Amino acid sequence: MNLNSCIFIAGAHGVAGSAIERLLLSQGYMNLLTPTHKELDLYNFKQVDHYFNRYRPEYVFYTAAKMGSITYRKSHPAELLLENLRMQSNVISCSHTYGVKKLLFMSSDFIYPEKEDGTLREPDFLTGLPCARDFPYSLAKITGVKLCDYYREEYGDDFFTIVPCAFFGLNSSFDLERANVVASMTRRMHTAKLRGDSEFVLWGSGKPIKEFLHSDDVASACLLLMEQEKHESLYNIGSGNGGTSIWELACMIKKVLGYEGAIVCDMTKPDGIMRRVPDSSRIRELGWKPKYDMDAAVRFMCEYYLETLKTKI
Secondary structure (H helix, E strand, O other): OOOOOOEEEEOOOOHHHHHHHHHHHHOOOOOEEOOOOOOOOOOOHHHHHHHHHHHOOOEEEEOOOOOOOHHHHHHOHHHHHHHHHHHHHHHHHHHHHOOOOEEEEEOOHHHOOOOOOOEEOHHHOOOOOOOHHHHHHHHHHHHHHHHHHHHHHHHOOEEEEEEEOEEEOOOOOOOOOOOOHHHHHHHHHHHHHHHOOOEEEEEOOOOOEEOEEEHHHHHHHHHHHHOOOOOOOEEEEOOOOOOEEHHHHHHHHHHHHOOOOEEEEEOOOOOOOOEEEEOOHHHHOOOOOOOOOHHHHHHHHHHHHHHHHHHHO
């Protein structure tokens, strides 16, 4: 890419997309296409086709996704599958039709099968079934990965996939129906502090382990990969710290927010998958590493949440 390249960010107003936009602007890229949903409905093929025909993007960052909390995913399986399939297939197919030079497709670690050691490696993709609970979303994202692969194989298109761990940052949703675990826990614990609750309840044992990243670090990985001449099919993007347990995460948030109650576990609730940690050695071999450690990322998120509350007063 050069500074005058026409770059389309699908999902530019989400957490990852907005981080990519900020990074590109800071690097001097000015020819960015960042339409809102009202300006471009990714679910509508005719609109996407017309948009590509009019603006002819050279590079595409696909970060759009229909997602939500565990409760939301459980109650909306058809919606999650169909809407993710529509968005990604519209953008990927139009990228081929209109000669996009490179496309980065953002997938999810839900595409990987469950492994005994909990380590997610790129070669493990499609070696087993992903978690049944999240299968609708997983199936959509698996289809996106393979669609990119097949365009590479059949037409030579430079389309590839990244698989980030859980991430958060500016524009994260604090809606408890849609927020990820960091955002939802931040909101819930701050509410508990305001109410003077003596206890904050975690579902399960608090032992499940995941890796987390600040969205700015995801963006830097995306830009690094987009600047590479040759690509693998998949790249995991993780913190490389071995993961953080839900209990440890709760303690970090408690410290930053100054919550004085006790953290307790509701052992009647299931834990889910005990460990999901990506092996991100492939991208680290290219020289990438995150800027934020977990403590700094959590502090940023808590302070961001408090700032969003001020804007609503």
